[in-house]
Amino acid sequence: MIDFNGYLFVDEYTYMIALDSMKHFTSLTIVPLKLNDDGVDLNDLEVKVKERRFKSQNKEFWAIYYTIPTYHNPTGILFSPTVCRGIVALSRKYDFLVVCDDVYNILHYDNKPQHSRLMSYDTRTDADYVGHVISNGSFSKIIGPGVRVGWLEVPPRLKPQLRHSGIINSGGCFNNYTAGIVGSLFELQLAQPHIARLYAAYKERMLAAIAVLKSELPNTCRFVTPSGGYFIWIRLPDQVKASEFLEYCFEHEKITFIVGSRFAVEEGKGQQFFRISIAFHKKEKLVDGISRLCLALKAFIKSVKHT
Incomplete structure (x- = not known):
């Protein structure tokens, strides 16, 4: 999905284990992005994306922006609607993939309504919609840390690439047994x-x-x-x-x-x-x-x- 000579754009402070995992892909260049109190600095994102963009010859994307836009780890920031819209606009303009680690979304404690998650701003009814945002969810944060079951929400154009992944095809999914238990917990109204x-x-x-x-x-x-x-x-x-x-x-x-x-x-x-x-x-x-x-x-x- 990403060119192995490409870039990983990451918030200047981010989930440390995700960062450790990224460092294993030594051919990818990790680029830090400035954070403000309302999310990533859009000017910094555009400058760094614009000066590094290249045309990938054999992959869908030349770069990925990995972020945690809702109750960010470690900063606790909730990206504002303005920032979310800006990220989507830039991803379309410069054709990079946004991967949202959306594992804290339901843990909203404020009395004010929570605005929509970043993925919802990549609206399918837009004239320039192609699909630039993936959302990663997890039951580990809302059922128990040992569950190790989650889900991906992806644009239609990226589904075939995931469906034909050797890792997924090998076992049907990443955690069959526990996924069955979690599914039953919800069906039986126990979760x-x-x-x-x-x-x-x-x-x-x-x-x-x-x-x-x-x-x-x-x-x-x-x-x-x-x-x-x-x-x-x-x-x-x-x-x-x-x-x-x-x-x-x-x-x-x-x-x-x-x-x-x-x-x-x-x-x-x-x-x-x-x-x-x-x-x-x-x-x-x-x-x-x-x-x-x-x-x-x-x-x-x-x-x-x-x-």
């Missing part, structure tokens, strides 16, 4: 109440975590309040490195988190960021941990100022 319970628990945890951070996080730090998903992305003061704070935090409070550099496409980036996840611990433990993290951060910032 829906389970998902509702998880949703309520995640929402309660996220709102509680945000409340603690707004109250106790040092005012020299910054975060964008997520309206859904699992993650909160903390920006530290310039003089503070997340890796050093992690060591301090573990030593004094036995609390860990993932530092921003783990998600960075470029070496040396992300040192002033770290990610908190609300998905694992129950609310009480999460609130206690974040509160102690904030206390440790205040002490650590003070110690850095005096060195």
Whole structure:
């Protein structure tokens, strides 16, 4: 589907395991894209796409843009409608494929209605529609992490390529047995109440975590309040490195988190960021941990100022 001498455009901070997987394709060039609070920087995307575009001789696409537009991992960003429309417009103009990792879409906690996902902006009734967006979904985030079953939504023109994939044809699908169980869970109406319970628990945890951070996080730090998903992305003061704070935090409070550099496409980036996840611990433990993290951060910032 993609030319092996082509490009992978990726948000400057992205899901670290996806990034690790991309690096195995050594003939593809990974290009980082700037992120704003409302999604990818469209000007940066167009400049970098325009200057690298080439005509592939034997593949459908010369490049892929991989992103997580709804409750982005690790930043928690929800791409705005303007950004979503812009991505689709650029994908049509420069003929690259957009792959959306849409695994957090139903985890919307805000009282305001959530706008449509990015794929919906690649409208089939448009005069210039060809089909430039793929959506990847997963039951692992809404039933349980060990499920390892998901689905793809693709434009009609790309279905034959996936249908004739040797990987898929070899076994009929990627996880037959578990897919059958998941299908039965929905048919028997057993999955829906389970998902509702998880949703309520995640929402309660996220709102509680945000409340603690707004109250106790040092005012020299910054975060964008997520309206859904699992993650909160903390920006530290310039003089503070997340890796050093992690060591301090573990030593004094036995609390860990993932530092921003783990998600960075470029070496040396992300040192002033770290990610908190609300998905694992129950609310009480999460609130206690974040509160102690904030206390440790205040002490650590003070110690850095005096060195």
